[in-house]
Amino acid sequence: SQTIHQWPATLVQPVGSPLSLECTVEGTSNPNLYWYRQAAGRGLQLLFYSVGIGQISSEVPQNLSASRPQDRQFILSSKKLLLSDSGFYLCAWKLPGSSSYNSPLHFGNGTRLTVT
Amino acid sequence: LAKTTQPISMDSYEGQEVNITCSHNNIATNDYITWYQQFPSQGPRFIIQGYKTKVTNEVASLFIPADRKSSTLSLPRVSLSDTAVYYCLVVRNTGGFKTIFGAGTRLFVKA
Numbered sequence: 001s002q003t004i005h006q007w008p009a010t011l012v013q014p015v016g017s018p019l020s021l022e023c024t025v026e027g028t029s030n031p032n033l034y035w036y037r038q039a040a041g042r043g044l045q046l047l048f049y050s051v052g053i054g055q056i057s058s059e060v061p062q063n064l065s066a067s068r069p070q071d072r073q074f075i076l077s078s079k080k081l082l083l084s085d086s087g088f089y090l091c092a093w094k095l096p097g098s099s100s101y102n103s104p105l106h107f108g109n110g111t112r113l114t115v116t
Numbered sequence: 117l118a119k120t121t122q123p124i125s126m127d128s129y130e131g132q133e134v135n136i137t138c139s140h141n142n143i144a145t146n147d148y149i150t151w152y153q154q155f156p157s158q159g160p161r162f163i164i165q166g167y168k169t170k171v172t173n174e175v176a177s178l179f180i181p182a183d184r185k186s187s188t189l190s191l192p193r194v195s196l197s198d199t200a201v202y203y204c205l206v207v208r209n210t211g212g213f214k215t216i217f218g219a220g221t222r223l224f225v226k227a
Contacts, residue, residue, distance in 0.1 A: 036217070042219070044160070045217075049214060057214075106162070107158075108159055
């Protein structure tokens with residue numbers, strides 16, 4: 001069966017510090033991968049998605065970047081965090097290929113980031 | 117992508133049936149309607165998905181009228197543990213890699 005791992009679960013970082021959040025998926029190949037952010041009490045904002053190694057689509061121009069160095073690894077980064085980067089970051093995967101567009105998203109447990 | 121509109125919040129009592137309606141007037145022919153549930157500090161969890169008419173699983177039912185411009189998620193006999201945010205999404209085939217969430221409906225189930 002497929003599993004998704006995100007770490008760390010919580011993170012407190014000062015303004016201006018770098019960020020690296022990692023997400024890995026097991027049990028499937030070439031998944032579509034996603035990073036979402038959720039501000040307190042708000043809905044989910046799609047940040048990045050990837051359909052393959054090295055292929056990253058950015059949805060919202062901001063202080064963050066994403067990379068996919070391996071098939072089942074998705075990394076969210078920032079060189080200098082802002083206060084507004086605080087939030088709940090969620091990684092998700094779904095089956096690959098356009099024929100599976102209606103397959104559901106499977107989410108990790110998220111990382112709660114507080115920028116102080 | 118079709119925009120969705122849901123009530124911001126709903127209240128219910130244990131044992132009642134809850135119906136959450138979502139409007140998606142610009143839904144396209146190949147779009148699917150999908151619902152997720154999210155508990156605090158957790159990622160959303162897929163509940164149910166449909167294209168037209170009625171779909172039922174062990175958790176919920178999804179009713180979609182013929183014009184598909186709306187859909188209704190029905191939760192039978194809710195319990196306190198059904199308190200969560202429920203998201204309605206329309207997923208499009210073209211560029212369907214993108215999945216956009218709206219604000220969702222916050223359901224409070226009271227004892």
